Amino acid sequence: MSEGLTWTVYDANTMTQAEIYGEVLCMLGEKYSNIVGLSADLANSTKIGKFGKKFPERFFNVGIAEQNLFGISAGLAKAGFIPFVSTMAVFTALRAAEQVRTDICYQNLNCKIIATHAGTSFGTAGTTHHCTEDIAIMRSFSNMTVIVPADGIETANAIKACVEYQGPVYIRIGRGFEPNHYQNEDYGFKIGKAVEIQDGTDITIICCGSTVFHAAQAAKILKEDDGLSVRVLNIHTIKPIDTESIIKAIKETRRIVTFEDHNIIGGLGTAVADIIAESGKGCAFTKVGIPDCFAEIGYPEDLCNYYKIDTDGIIEKVREVMGKEFEQDDEDWEDEV
């Protein structure tokens, strides 16, 4: 964490993830004269425009041209700058995927991509503006680090951490109406390390981004109403993923459910599934997310409810998994292969 900076200028309860990002970047810009900002006609929507207003000479708006946006940021990184690049997630991960992969990741350049409006957070805009594929795409790019902050406070932590983290980083945030989970930033955020929101022994909910709030709420209700001991892991870094915490959850809870605002193919759930499969250990497992379809149109809260990635949906899924027959009292679990 950077020294000498205070992080109290923002009010997490009234500011969106993107607004907090804009503020934090402005503060970092004071300390790091080699930070530059770039956007493609979305300076205001992504809030990187705050940095642009404060440091106009260090901000480049390239117009509606995302391929050029990422190519230019690669060039600036080559010249020794730390480019922070922001546009909507769908235009980053899809429109300019090759520039991100070839210009930035292949050359292992120090670009920080903060992609907004991810998942179904701009649900009313329809499929062209939904982005439920970006985690799958970005985590398949070698050298790329992929972070999905839970809320504004975690976004601030991720932005601070990525400045001193060498190499390309993709930070995925929403449109700005997601519920907040954290109230202050001192909870031990570290890139690549999961945060245990709550310990538990019956089942583990693994979540990221906007589902963290809902998972935490669900765990409380499941404790009160069902007497369940639910572990909640916030896997904010999808890559490199915290394998250790997941293996520990497999061993200690034997039931895992993943929740994410992303296609169930290729995202957090798939990353966790890989670890379960490679562990060689039995485990009840369900992935919840957008079920390999282009999501319906609607407000994010309605879509999350529909796809069961809100509090009620998570509760329902946990109960479903708990109801499944599962050999959970095997004393010799270690002998399984």
Added chain:
Amino acid sequence: MTITADEIKQLKEKAWQIRKDIIDVTFWAGGAHIGGGLSMVEILTILYFKYLNINPSAPEFEDRDRFILSKGHGGVGLACVLARKGYFDFELLKDFNKFKSPFGIHLDCRKVKGVDASTGSLGHGLSMAVGLSLGARLKKKNWFTYCLLGDGECNEGSVWEAAMSASHFKLTNLIAIVDRNKLMIDGATEDVMGIEPFSDKWKAFGWIVKEINGHDFKAISDAIDYAKNEKDKPVIIIADTIKGKGVDFMESQVKWHYGGLDSDLLIKAKQSVDKAYGRD
């Protein structure tokens, strides 16, 4: 710095050597983009042996000029030039395309000294050059960024995104050159996807255009001198070239966009180059 007759003589000597190098490496590699490698020999030769402020002993020194080969498939040509400039031993190019070689068809800046950007996917180089040019301006550095594009490559929309931004940002520390050899893999540029009126397109995008003979050192030199002194708009040099230049059976032949050579063709190709330079 007007080019002298003596400089031109020395550059011709280098170009003769590099053309034969490209033929050798294509032979060793089993195949390479030899046509487009040969068409840009004069452009690369004059950049590396007259203009670029670079140092093979300190390939990363900050104030160096940058060069981005946006037509990344010309890697075989750039590799030969870098070897003759002293970045690495020419003999290392015997491993071109071999298992775990640092040298593949498209050069990797993390594996080959002297390469400023990994290119190969077309239409990416000019954007990176724009970023480097903005970076130089921001750092108040005087180095230039040169970017060599292929003409077929200019079908890519991203080239025009980059072109638009270079003029918008008034980048006069960026010098773009197009190797206008008029052929792409599937045929003539004007048959596959016409790009004419090419100069007018760049002018419309806010650039100053210099159209020259891309095999004429004096013409290239004059155009670069002009570009280096321009203080208002970015300059693009459209260099009219011949694909496969110097090898009679390859010149303007689309089938030599990419090709390999057997021992007989290797000898014939080199003889042809010698003949073209009056050294037979």
